Amino acid sequence: MSAAAQPPLSNACGRLEAAWEVLRQIPDPEVPVISLCELGIVRDLRLREDGIDGLEVVLTPTYSGCPATELIQDDVRKALAPFGEIQVTLQRAPAWTTDWISEEGRAKLKGYGIAPPGPVAAGQGQPIRLVHRASLTKLACPRCGSEQTEKLSAFGSTACKALYRCLSCREPFEYFKPL
Amino acid sequence: MSQASIKVGSAPAVQYLLRLGDSCLVLAQRISEWSGHAPILEEDLALSNMALDLLGQARGLLTHAAKLDGQGHDEDQLAFLRDERQYLNPVLMELPRGDFAFTVLRNFAVATWLLLLWQQLEKSSDAELAAIAGKAVKEAAYHQQHAADWVVRLGDGTEESAARLRAALATLWPYFNELFDADAVDAAAQAQGLGPAWSSLKDDWLAHMGEVLREAGLSLPRNSAYQSAGRRGVHSEHMGHMLATLQYLQRAYPGGRW
16 A cells, blocks of 8 residues: 555544444345344454555355345445445355344344344254254244244245244244354 | 356366365255245245255355366356366256155255265365355254254155155165265365365264154165266266256356346
């Protein structure tokens, strides 16, 4: 990077802070009630290191095949365009986990009717469980709070969610699966 | 007008990655054939979602294989411009989707195998492969659990569903051999720390298969001597037909985009 292109430090900090502010407003395209930052997929925001005036955003994909990944990159590029040339870097490791969804994000999911994911440690690495499906679920309905719920399908409208129904209030709801 | 075919090099690391990447791609294609055709809506969604996961894993693997191959190809070129003999997936993956019992049993067998493989690949000396595995291992666990539920449900269901599951097992069984065949590509991968020899996964795989099949009221068939050779590019009659569907647009309209 040439000396002329390097902004003074205070400017750089202010610019990054302003960019973070914009980034925090970008919603997830599939679940627009929660932002990309709350979802935990924004890993870093920094000045570009290749000499081009602009910012580099480091994102991590949720699922390998999430069809929203490319849309998210476009959204980020468009929103941050006023800050110069935007470079989006996808970083796989360490792999995204639902544990990175913020507390605020979880509350928003619940308010939106999606049961937030439980902690990953409890669900991962378990052997195959061959038991009746109804006995597995102690998941509270995000609408009425009843624990009388049952799983309809392990995969909902997107790979990251499962489909449930509440036996008390009879409403179907989605569950953000721990990953 | 048509697009000329491409070939990849014979480096063992590239071949090892393509065997896995092509497995994910070809099975994704077969599973996605259920979109709009599954017996119930929930399974339509589940199968489509699992196909998407596999496709995403394939994209990472093919991109990485293309990079190691060093001919300047990308994931799309590897998927759309390789001929049948250049595809290195085991024949198991390309078999037509069959009925729901066949699909469910193949998905369970492959998810179990992939889960064991991804767990080892997380420790790969190749950082990119380890990163792909770190993500895929979590997805495979969901695929395995879901397929296992269905295997038990069908085996433990009606006479019709149990009969179909038994027929699926009899058809599929000989094709599982290829998942554990040992050869030079495997040995090189293991020696380099790239990934495990697939043969080393067999005992654990058999244990999982046996557990779930027993629960479903089926037993493991006797060993089969049949040996398919998709990993060396020798495929069944079904592969060319499947690739015709997969590749048609890019072959007929090179570089065409939506």
